[in-house]
Amino acid sequence: MGDPLTSVGTPSLLIDLDAFDANLTAMAAFAARHGVALRPHAKAHKSSEIAKRQIAAGAAGVCCQKLSEAYPFAAAGIASIHVSNEFVGADKIAMAVELASHTRLSVCVDALTQVRALGEAAARASVTLDVLPEIDAGQHRCGVTSVDALFALVDEIAAHDALKFTGIQAYHGGIQHVADWDARKTAAAHAAEITAHYVQALDTRGVRCAIVTGGGTGTVEFDAASGVYNELQPGSYLFMDGDYGGLGWDGELRWRHSLFVLSTVMSATRPGMAVCDVGLKGLAVDSGLPRSAIWIDAGTEAELSYVAANDEHGMLRAQSKPQEDVAALVGKRLLLPPGHCDPTVNLYDEYVCYRGERVADIWPIDARGMSR
């Protein structure tokens, strides 16, 4: 604590707390203003320290994407966890039942067999689970594709005393990343329309759908305004990344990049090129390479692009610099904003949090690697 960033070992995963706090507060205020519950997706940060801060700022609970991911959050006392994904198998059912004895757990289903297995296991363990069938809101990934299939799930849930139908899960991941604001708005409206169709069908049948949960960072303004969702699940808003940062943002909200990988230049033997110590094992590249690099060493002015990632090497193009000039970059440090925050976070065991270029906190990434 208090150490300058220039003394932190590299690679490290850094959080700029000023930007982080601004994002945390902005989303909490946005949800409150629009009268929707906020249940941030913890798969983005995988850290109970961050979940606690989201709850303190007003979140109703968190989402996890896997059952094992939920364990550290339950252990840290997060009282309401929604597993926004399907799971199958006796080991997974046992995990759900175990979690439900420690926290208020809700889970997603899209198959009758899973409802039956859950209902029987929960009854045997004398626990209660909230169950939200997932509907396919247009992503064509998981979720039921017809009202009849939804009704069948609702009926099966009702047949188990240990299960409680509390609403539906309706998330469309693909539309989060539509670059153009208006095109994203249209896509979000279409997903909301599909979702509304299911909600209305339940209503007509006399089934109360207390929770309609979904939405993400890219569509959160449209989702809140739709009147369809009453709970939102954004995750990446806390950090942002190259992918989200490259989208059009024409609404009321603005997000700041708060997540960076700290790297050191460790070799520079040829004109116009330098090599830093962060590659594929320190940066997820599925959504592209870091689009910019920020020097943290005073006085260093270098126009520089991260152009290729090897396993443990990052190739930096230092424009037309002669060899003497790039050699002077060796030992200098830079902040790289990841192209995709979620899988980058999953490579590290802790966040080094900083304010004003001084280390302010260390937060464990206690759900790292928890993919079961």
Added chain:
Amino acid sequence: MGDPLTSVGTPSLLIDLDAFDANLTAMAAFAARHGVALRPHAKAHKSSEIAKRQIAAGAAGVCCQKLSEAYPFAAAGIASIHVSNEFVGADKIAMAVELASHTRLSVCVDALTQVRALGEAAARASVTLDVLPEIDAGQHRCGVTSVDALFALVDEIAAHDALKFTGIQAYHGGIQHVADWDARKTAAAHAAEITAHYVQALDTRGVRCAIVTGGGTGTVEFDAASGVYNELQPGSYLFMDGDYGGLGWDGELRWRHSLFVLSTVMSATRPGMAVCDVGLKGLAVDSGLPRSAIWIDAGTEAELSYVAANDEHGMLRAQSKPQEDVAALVGKRLLLPPGHCDPTVNLYDEYVCYRGERVADIWPIDARGMSR
């Protein structure tokens, strides 16, 4: 131990021990037959259990790519570790000196400042380090680019009693992945020619170059035959991956896929598509998606392709199967061969080793995440 693969939690990282043993033995025998030392690259497996097996099969030691990566290997008693990469900064120098007090450590350099810092720190700590300047064998990444620069490093090393010049590092990563066998042979010959140029210059100057280390899985037959290298650094041969598996292999060696991610189908609500529980957080996709999927459940016959990775979802195209048929796949398990082994390994904490579809061993991936 003894459990069937159908009871192992998913996702899990699996090693087929029959294939693994065949690869381990084949490379050890190959190196012995050609009279070259084998120093396998531990960045591929990050496991001291595997390093011990490589040493037992005749390896001279292991390579690591980062200093922190070397720690678990030193702690496990691996007596000779070569860090085949540059590093910079007081914290890294301190790590090198600490490691050198526990194992025979060799390191790479390509800058005079690093040699000086190492020499001073090693002298203060009364340890000795073997130092191998890296030469740029054509990859244009790290390494000196002239004989004069190499001579300057050799002279500086000689000026420090705590440092010992033992040879040169000459690795070209890019040519490992040239698909065509003959084209790869030509590329390897060119890299060997560059390397030989530096070795001859040292010889002419009266400097003995005891170790010429380099080479990788893709070029190992050419490297051994070149007469230039006397130590080889292959890593991926133990596991293979989609990238290496897609290359032409026209020589004396054949490798088997021994590394797989075990996954479960957890949703299938639409015709021709299923969803499994392994995505970006369980599979590195930088070198492509899994090119095949092997069902481990008896009686399941499905032509199926892994077509997209979301964070925790793998999209499987099940050809023209109707919905009833894909629904029957839910709960079934499959083995996915990763596109790129190294960064996939870096996502897991342990290997589940199996023989004949029964769990035979669990090996910790004790250097996972060690990128400093």
